[in-house]
Amino acid sequence: MPIQVLPDTVASQIAAGEVIERPASAVKELIENALDAKAQHIRVEIQGAGLEQLTVSDDGDGIMAEEMSLALVRHATSKLRQIEDLDRLQTLGFRGEALASLAAVSHLTLTSRHHQASQGRQISVRGGKIVHEQAAGIPPGTQVAVHQLFYNVPARRKFLKSETTERRHVVNLVSHYAMAYPAVRFSLAVDGREALRTTGSGNCMMSWWMYWASNSSERWWLSIPCRINDLI
Numbered sequence: 001m002p003i004q005v006l007p008d009t010v011a012s013q014i015a016a017g018e019v020i021e022r023p024a025s026a027v028k029e030l031i032e033n034a035l036d037a038k039a040q041h042i043r044v045e046i047q048g049a050g051l052e053q054l055t056v057s058d059d060g061d062g063i064m065a066e067e068m069s070l071a072l073v074r075h076a077t078s079k080l081r082q083i084e085d086l087d088r089l090q091t092l093g094f095r096g097e098a099l100a101s102l103a104a105v106s107h108l109t110l111t112s113r114h115h116q117a118s119q120g121r122q123i124s125v126r127g128g129k130i131v132h133e134q135a136a137g138i139p140p141g142t143q144v145a146v147h148q149l150f151y152n153v154p155a156r157r158k159f160l161k162s163e164t165t166e167r168r169h170v171v172n173l174v175s176h177y178a179m180a181y182p183a184v185r186f187s188l189a190v191d192g193r194e195a196l197r198t199t200g201s202g203n204c205m206m207s208w209w210m211y212w213a214s215n216s217s218e219r220w221w222l223s224i225p226c227r228i229n230d231l232i
């Protein structure tokens with residue numbers, strides 16, 4: 001094959017694969033964005049192991065309406081201006097790649113209201129292109145809803161493990177962040193059922209929705225490294 005420069009869409013899909021390998025890596029990036037935005041409550045919802053739908057909502061600082069589309073551009077970040085900033089970086093992210101990557105390989109809807117704004121904005125993107133934009137009446141904070149992850153990258157879908165394994169990656173990831181940030185209230189819903197909820201009280205206090213565990217043949221929740229008297 002002769003050498004050719006790849007079209008932007010193909011280059012973006014390949015670059016996206018380095019940041020977003022599986023549903024759990026999408027959830028990781030979105031949780032880190034919420035933590036960087038000083039969220040006190042982070043809610044994660046997944047359907048179909050996160051491939052059908054995954055949503056991360058937070059009550060953090062939010063994004064200004066005029067910056068919403070910029071947030072989806074590769075290497076666009078509010079966390080870094082020059083290379084020296086790397087030395088004093090306090091945030092989890094700084095490369096400005098997560099939202100652009102996710103937007104390139106899914107149907108993504110970003111809804112956000114900046115904490116100083118009177119109303120929010122919603123942008124819908126299909127394979128990296130904005131297809132719809134409107135005002136949104138929501139409380140301050142941000143919600144990223146990702147539908148049909150990897151719909152346009154069949155090779156990436158083939159690389160994924162079973163639904164059970166991908167779901168377990170998400171559950172483990174959320175529980176680890178919940179334990180690493182006990183002052184933040186985390187909740188996780190899997191296929192419409194509450195799988196995890198923490199109080200955000202500052203201790204490793206978790207209540208597991210037992211009906212989820214008892215209705216499930218999976219026993220992944222037993223492996224959560226949380227002391228029994230920290231559970232509520």
Ligand SMILES: Nc1ncnc2c1ncn2[C@@H]1O[C@H](COP(=O)(O)OP(=O)(O)O)[C@@H](O)[C@H]1O
Nearest residue numbers: 033037071077078093094095096097098099142
């Ligand atoms: N949940 C969020 N709350 C507030 N701002 C956000 C959120 N998610 C993303 N942003 C904004 O969008 C920008 C781009 O996000 P991202 O692509 O993850 O890059 P990075 O986190 O490396 O800056 C962030 O720098 C931030 O300004």
Ligand SMILES: [Mg+2]
Nearest residue numbers: 029033093098
């Ligand atoms: Mg980020």
